[in-house]
């Protein structure tokens with residue numbers, strides 16, 4: 001079945017679901033992820049198993065002896081990816097709809113359930129004006145991604161020489177999805193080419209236009225990358241936790 | 255006439271013939287029930303009509319059949335019947351749709367409730383007064399250039415402009431946008447249709463106008479949009495309104511009003527917020543500033 005057919009039949013099925021299923025599912029997934037991250041970070045001050053470092057704890061900053069033990073690297077690091085996602089245009093849509101019901105869905109029936117009255121609706125002018133800072137989180141996230149890429153290379157070096165394990169493949173998928181998600185960012189697309197009106201008038205315009213068009217292809221599926229990379233982060237951390245707890249052993253392929 | 259043109263013509267006349275053979279296409283014994291809003295600005299109610307089903311019938315066909323056979327005073331607006339003019343927008347089961355593009359059989363097994371678009375005042379039955387939109391349109395700075403037409407423009411500079419140009423002004427995005435529909439921010443919010451138009455103008459390589467101030471401080475109100483994408487879901491010509499028009503404009507507004515680094519640069523250069531028309535500029539502004547262009 002072609003991708004288009006799958007997309008069409010899925011949207012067909014989704015359209016028949018009652019309007020509140022969307023917001024409830026998104027709320028459940030985001031709250032679930034939030035709880036997982038919070039509990040993990042509170043319970044465990046490290047996320048390292050042999051040559052694997054959990055993406056929540058990378059790079060391993062902090063840990064100085066004068067700092068209390070609960071101040072794990074995760075606490076120093078996580079505000080950045082969390083801020084990146086919290087100000088992301090896709091997640092904004094998701095939580096305005098799912099948490100604030102502003103609106104929960106598009107049909108007239110759903111819009112009548114909007115919680116906020118017209119006097120109180122401010123859109124992105126009041127508190128949410130802070131979401132405009134997204135581009136700075138984006139810059140920071142690319143720095144983090146460099147560390148996560150190094151961690152992935154290390155994941156392919158069990159005992160110092162090259163090897164492929166189930167864990168290393170999980171790392172590879174995770175870091176690829178994180179790159180794709182970050183590269184599909186609307187703010188990046190703007191910085192690269194969206195801000196230019198006339199490519200043939202500026203230096204390097206042609207390269208910028210090509211990069212812009214390429215990023216636009218990724219950008220079309222930004223929501224998909226947002227979800228896939230969220231799940232891959234979760235799976236990577238769970239995998240390391242299970243290794244640490246001795247519940248599973250790593251499976252070596254090569 | 256080339257072969258393929260002749261073939262196409264043959265096909266077209268065949269299609270025409272089919273339209274006129276309604277009798278044969280009637281689905282034996284099958285009928286559709288439509289609940290249509292009858293009333294005006296003061297109020298009204300749904301009235302149920304039953305009509306004989308015809309294969310491939312669109313909701314506009316059904317409404318026109320009802321108008322012809324059962325309710326001669328039923329008001330409905332339409333022109334092209336080909337999803338081009340944007341006149342026939344109405345709401346079917348609470349969602350904006352082009353009546354001429356929506357097949358009745360899509361609603362097989364569901365009830366079909368047809369209402370006028372609700373973000374604007376109802377005139378009568380299925381017709382709303384959308385003239386507010388023309389007023390907003392008139393307030394947007396039109397295409398402005400110091401160059402003399404005809405222009406030389408390059409494909410790579412205008413390829414992004416085809417998408418916003420597809421708009422047929424059906425105003426269904428305006429209707430579904432909760433900022434207008436639920437929060438009635440008409441005096442301070444231009445709505446998705448006009449973000450599409452503004453994006454087209456702002457990204458135009460020859461345009462020297464500046465609409466960022468209008469969008470942020472003026473009645474554009476782009477910050478009132480919370481990018482929840484209902485507009486993108488309903489656009490009949492598939493414009494990615496939120497992703498390709500609104501977010502790019504929000505990013506430009508952020509450049510001008512919310513980016514501390516850019517703010518600092520402006521302070522140093524002595525320029526005020528909202529005075530840029532995008533970072534690229536145009537060939538002529540570059541020419542004036544002595545920037546070398548490769549065109």
Ligand code: SF4
Nearest residue numbers: 431479481482483485
């Ligand atoms: S994305 Fe913005 S303009 Fe479009 S419907 Fe939602 S609030 Fe309105």
Ligand code: SF4
Nearest residue numbers: 421422424425427489
């Ligand atoms: S942008 Fe799309 S939905 Fe809005 S008026 Fe134009 S064609 Fe209609």
Ligand code: FES
Nearest residue numbers: 088089090185186
């Ligand atoms: S818009 Fe989603 S990451 Fe930037």
Ligand code: FES
Nearest residue numbers: 334335340342354
């Ligand atoms: S009648 Fe022209 S768009 Fe439907």
